[in-house]
Every structure is written in structure tokens, then in C-alpha cells.
Amino acid sequence: MNNFQGNPAFVAYAVACLVLCANLIFLWAFSGATRGKTRTAINAEDAARFGGTLVEVDPPEVARVLRAHANAQASIYPFLFLGLVFVLLGGGAGFAETIFGIFTVARLAHSYVYLKGRQPWRSIFFIIGGLATIALMLDIIWLLVRT
Amino acid sequence: MNNFQGNPAFVAYAVACLVLCANLIFLWAFSGATRGKTRTAINAEDAARFGGTLVEVDPPEVARVLRAHANAQASIYPFLFLGLVFVLLGGGAGFAETIFGIFTVARLAHSYVYLKGRQPWRSIFFIIGGLATIALMLDIIWLLVRT
Amino acid sequence: MNNFQGNPAFVAYAVACLVLCANLIFLWAFSGATRGKTRTAINAEDAARFGGTLVEVDPPEVARVLRAHANAQASIYPFLFLGLVFVLLGGGAGFAETIFGIFTVARLAHSYVYLKGRQPWRSIFFIIGGLATIALMLDIIWLLVRT
Numbered sequence: 001m002n003n004f005q006g007n008p009a010f011v012a013y014a015v016a017c018l019v020l021c022a023n024l025i026f027l028w029a030f031s032g033a034t035r036g037k038t039r040t041a042i043n044a045e046d047a048a049r050f051g052g053t054l055v056e057v058d059p060p061e062v063a064r065v066l067r068a069h070a071n072a073q074a075s076i077y078p079f080l081f082l083g084l085v086f087v088l089l090g091g092g093a094g095f096a097e098t099i100f101g102i103f104t105v106a107r108l109a110h111s112y113v114y115l116k117g118r119q120p121w122r123s124i125f126f127i128i129g130g131l132a133t134i135a136l137m138l139d140i141i142w143l144l145v146r147t
Numbered sequence: 148m149n150n151f152q153g154n155p156a157f158v159a160y161a162v163a164c165l166v167l168c169a170n171l172i173f174l175w176a177f178s179g180a181t182r183g184k185t186r187t188a189i190n191a192e193d194a195a196r197f198g199g200t201l202v203e204v205d206p207p208e209v210a211r212v213l214r215a216h217a218n219a220q221a222s223i224y225p226f227l228f229l230g231l232v233f234v235l236l237g238g239g240a241g242f243a244e245t246i247f248g249i250f251t252v253a254r255l256a257h258s259y260v261y262l263k264g265r266q267p268w269r270s271i272f273f274i275i276g277g278l279a280t281i282a283l284m285l286d287i288i289w290l291l292v293r294t
Numbered sequence: 295m296n297n298f299q300g301n302p303a304f305v306a307y308a309v310a311c312l313v314l315c316a317n318l319i320f321l322w323a324f325s326g327a328t329r330g331k332t333r334t335a336i337n338a339e340d341a342a343r344f345g346g347t348l349v350e351v352d353p354p355e356v357a358r359v360l361r362a363h364a365n366a367q368a369s370i371y372p373f374l375f376l377g378l379v380f381v382l383l384g385g386g387a388g389f390a391e392t393i394f395g396i397f398t399v400a401r402l403a404h405s406y407v408y409l410k411g412r413q414p415w416r417s418i419f420f421i422i423g424g425l426a427t428i429a430l431m432l433d434i435i436w437l438l439v440r441t
Contacts, residue, residue, distance in 0.1 A: 003384040011438065014379045018434055021372035025427065028368040042361070049413040056354075060203075067189070069368065074175040074216065078168035080375050081227050085161045090150040119196040133172065140165060144158065207350075214336065221322040221363065225315035228374050232308045237297035266343040280319065287312060291305065 008093035013083050016100035020076045023111055027069040030115075035062045068114035072107065075129050079103055082136050089143040099139075103132040155240035160230050163247035167223045170258055174216040177262075182209045215261035219254065222276050226250055229283050236290040246286075250279040302387035307377050310394035314370045317405055321363040324409075329356045362408035366401065369423050373397055376430050383437040393433075397426040 004010035038059040041047035047054040058066065083100060110125035151157035185206040188194035194201040205213065230247060257272035298304035332353040335341035341348040352360065377394060404419035 004382045005384050005437065010382065014383060014434060014438060017375050017379050018431060021376055022431070024368070024372050025424070029424070043358070043411065043413075045411045045413040045416075064190070073220070073367070073371075074171070077220075077224055077371055078171050081164050082168055084231070084378070085164050088151045088157065089161060090152050117190065117192045119190075119192040122192075130172070130176075137165060137169070140161060143152065144161060211337070220367070221318070224367075224371055225318050228311050229315055231378070232311050235298045235304065236308060237299050264337065264339040266337075266339040269339075277319070277323070280315075284312060284316070287308060290299065291308060 004087070007087070009087045009091055009096035012093065012096040012100045013087050016083065016104045017080055019104050020080065020107060023108055024069070024072050024076060027065060027072055027111060031062055031065040031069060034065050035059070038062060064117070065115065068111055071114065071126070072111060075110075075126070075133070076107060079129075079133050079136065082133065082140060086136060086140050086143070089140065091139060091143055095139060099132050099136050103129055103136075106132065151234070154234070156234045156238055156243035159240065159243045159247045160234050163230065163251045164227055166251050167227065167254060170255055171216070171219050171223060174212060174219055174258060178209055178212040178216060181212050182206070185209060211264070212262065215258055218261065218273070219258060222257075222273070222280070223254060226276075226280050226283065229280065229287060233283060233287050233290070236287065238286060238290055242286060246279050246283050250276055250283075253279065298381070301381070303381045303385055303390035306387065306390045306394045307381050310377065310398045311374055313398050314374065314401060317402055318363070318366050318370060321359060321366055321405060325356055325359040325363060328359050329353070332356060358411070359409065362405055365408065365420070366405060369404075369420070369427070370401060373423075373427050373430065376427065376434060380430060380434050380437070383434065385433060385437055389433060393426050393430050397423055397430075400426065 035042070035058070036050075036052075038061060039052045040055045040059055040062075041050065041052040042055060042058065044054055046052065083096070087096060106125045106128040110122060110129060113119075113121040113125060182189070182205070183199075185208060186199045187202045187206055187209075188197065188199040189202060189205065191201055193199065230243070234243060253272045253275040257269060257276060260266075260268040260272060329336070329352070330344075330346075332355060333346045334349045334353055334356075335344065335346040336349060336352065338348055340346065351357075377390070381390060400419045400422040404416060404423060407413075407415040407419060
């Protein structure tokens with residue numbers, strides 16, 4: 001009754017959601033930690049309270065982490081909405097485990113190589129995540145038209 | 148059991164979610180394609196690997212696509228959370244189809260006119276999307292207090 | 295069937311989702327209103343249609359509201375995904391009400407003190423929201439391994 005604990009596709013979703021949200025939260029916290037290491041502050045009250053130089057533009061190190069975070073947000077949130085729709089439409093556990101697994105690993109790798117500045121790996125992992133998202137969308141369409 | 152395939156309000160949600168996520172993903176990919184066309188790179192490793200001039204600030208064309216994407220994110224994600232809450236609270240199919248349909252069309256139109264730089268249409272479509280969101284929130288409150 | 299209206303953990307989620315989405319939408323709309331008050335426009339078509347000085351960089355007042363919004367997005371969306379996973383896994387109503395309540399109040403307070411520029415309160419409310427998110431993630435892991 002109203003409980004998806006025994007639904008293996010939902011369990012796959014829950015695990016992917018946990019890891020992907022941890023990825024997002026880490027990047028956001030890391031942008032703050034990186035800002036601290038550059039001894040800069042973007043808000044006057046932060047410079048006054050915690051010290052550091054007040055700046056109007058993020059230092060390059062901080063801007064990189066924020067770009068990695070922006071890319072993660074733009075990729076992960078749509079996937080998490082679509083993944084939930086897939087599971088609630090009764091999508092299969094095997095497909096869910098495969099696609100959620102590929103997407104999650106690709107996004108973790110994308111964040112890592114973005115922070116490290118490694119190309120062409122960043123593009124490759126972004127594209128793998130994108131292809132997994134497209135596969136998920138096609139399967140949702142299939143589930144909808146099959147009805 | 149645990150399957151919303153036969154719930155018409157959820158099917159409306161699934162279709163809106165598909166289209167709105169496609170809208171978001173298109174804008175994000177298009178910002179990258181636009182950046183490529185300007186022959187600029189914001190990451191040193193991209194300039195080194197793929198060529199282009201390394202810049203610290205996005206060219207105006209890229210900044211416009213990113214603003215359209217930011218507006219889409221700020222509007223669509225809350226709506227998708229609220230829409231799902233509405234459906235899971237047992238909200239009616241007629242209301243779901245109407246509100247999800249209006250919001251989805253308004254947001255597609257908003258993205259289009261943002262990229263084209265057309266006012267007052269951009270403001271009009273933004274407001275229509277906002278009113279649909281407020282209507283959805285009011286109906287959720289109604290579903291909650293009715294309990 | 296397929297209706298969570300009688301599930302108190304889901305009702306807590308629905309209320310938190312309503313308030314947190316209202317928070318996000320308010321900040322986004324407020325960034326536009328603040329921009330209007332500075333008599334600046336970031337799009338050429340806005341300056342042409344509504345007047346104001348065309349600028350390439352947001353005025354400091356607008357940039358502050360947008361940073362508050364960015365922080366809200368980065369914190370709230372992951373929490374809303376995780377909160378829904380928690381409820382769908384059959385998580386308890388008492389835990390849901392406590393954690394959703396603490397997070398929601400902390401985020402409202404965070405937005406308020408960000409707009410007012412008050413430290414160390416902003417950091418304190420950000421950390422409270424972060425700890426609530428970590429508690430939620432740990433309880434989801436507990437629900438998953440207990441299976």
C-alpha cells in the first residue's frame with residue numbers, strides 16, 4: 001500500500017537519487033570551500049565577518065566549480081524527474097538499473113574530470129549522460145503509447 | 148498496484164514532464180552549440196583541445212541562451228514538483244490536463260521568444276506560466292484542507 | 295488507490311514542497327522586481343520596450359537576490375527529490391514532519407537573512423538546512439538496507 005520499498009525499479013531510482021544528490025551537494029559545498037581557500041568574499045557581510053578580499057567576480061577556481069555545478073544541475077534534475085515518471089509508469093527494473101547506473105557513473109565522472117580540467121573526457125561523460133537521458137525519454141514514450 | 152499508468156492525471160503529468168525536460172535539455176545543449184559557433188571557450192582545456200579563443204565572460208549570444216535556460220529552470224522545476232504532488236494527492240485529470248497544458252505551451256513559447264528577443268511576448272508567456280503555477284498551488288492547498 | 299492524501303508523511307511533504315516552491319518563486323520574481331527598481335535591463339529588447347539602461351552585468355542589488363536564489367535552488371531541489379524518495383519508501387510521518395519542518399524553516403530564514411545581508415545567521419541557517427538534508431539521506435539509506 002503506497003509503498004515502493006519492494007519495487008526494484010524504485011529502489012534503483014532511490015540509490016541513483018541519493019548518489020546524484022550527494023554529487024550536487026558536494027559540488028555546491030566545494031564551491032564555498034574553494035572560495036574560502038582563495039580568501040575572497042562575494043558578499044560584503046562575509047568579508048566583514050570572516051575576512052577575505054571583497055570581489056565582484058568569482059576567482060577562476062571558484063568559477064570552475066560553479067560551472068561544474070551548473071552542468072550537474074542542468075543534467076541531473078531533468079533526469080531525476082524523468083526517472084521517477086518512468087518508475088511510476090511501471091517501467092522495468094532491468095532497464096531502470098542499467099540506465100540509472102550508466103547515468104550516475106557518467107555524471108560522477110563528469111564532475112571529477114570537470115574539476116580536474118580533463119578533455120575530451122568531460123565531453124565524453126557529458127554525452128554518455130545525455131544519451132542515457134534520451135534512452136529514458138524514449139522508453140517513457142514507449143510506456144505511454146503502449147497504454 | 149504502484150503503477151500510475153492508468154491514472155489520466157499522471158499521464159498528463161508524464162507528457163508535460165517529457166516536453167518540459169526536453170525544453171530544458173535543448174536550451175542547455177543549445178548554449179553549448181552557440182558557444183561553439185562564437186569560437187570561444189570558457190575552460191582552458193576546451194580551447195587547448197578544440198580550439199577557439201579563451202574568454203572569461205560569455206559572449207552575448209551565449210549569455211542570452213543561458214538566461215533563457217536559467218528562467219526555464221527557475222520556472223519549470225518548482226512546477227514539476229508541485230504537479231507531482233497534485234497528482235499524488237489525487238488531483239483531478241481535467242484540471243491536470245488544463246493546467247499542465249497551459250504551462251507547457253507557455254514555457255515552450257517563452258523559450259522561443261527569449262531566444263528571438265521578442266517583447267512584450269516574453270513577459271506575457273512568463274506571466275501565463277506563473278499564473279498556471281499559482282493556480283496549481285491553490286488547488287494543492289484545496290486538496291490538503293479538504294482532507 | 296494511488297492516492298497519498300491519507301498518508302501523513304506525504305502530507306508533510308506536500309506542505310513543505312508548497313512553501314519551498316513559493317520561496318523559490320518569490321526569490322526569482324523578486325530578482326526581476328529588484329532589476330526594475332534599478333532601472334536597468336540585461337536584454338536589449340527590454341530596454342527598448344520598457345525603458346531603463348542596458349547593462350552587461352547585474353547591479354549589486356540584483357546580483358544579491360540571484361545569489362540567494364541560486365543557493366535556494368542548489369539546496370532545495372535535492373531535498374525535494376530526497377524527501378519524495380523517503381515518503382515513497384514508506385518513511386515514518388514523525389521523522390518526515392520533523393526534518394521537513396526544520397529544513398523548510400531554515401531555508402525561509404536563509405533567504406531572509408541573505409537578502410538582508412546578515413552574518414553569521416546566513417551560514418548558520420545554511421548549515422541547519424544541510425544537516426537536515428544529511429539526516430534525510432541517512433534515513434533513506436537506513437530504509438534501503440533494512441529491506
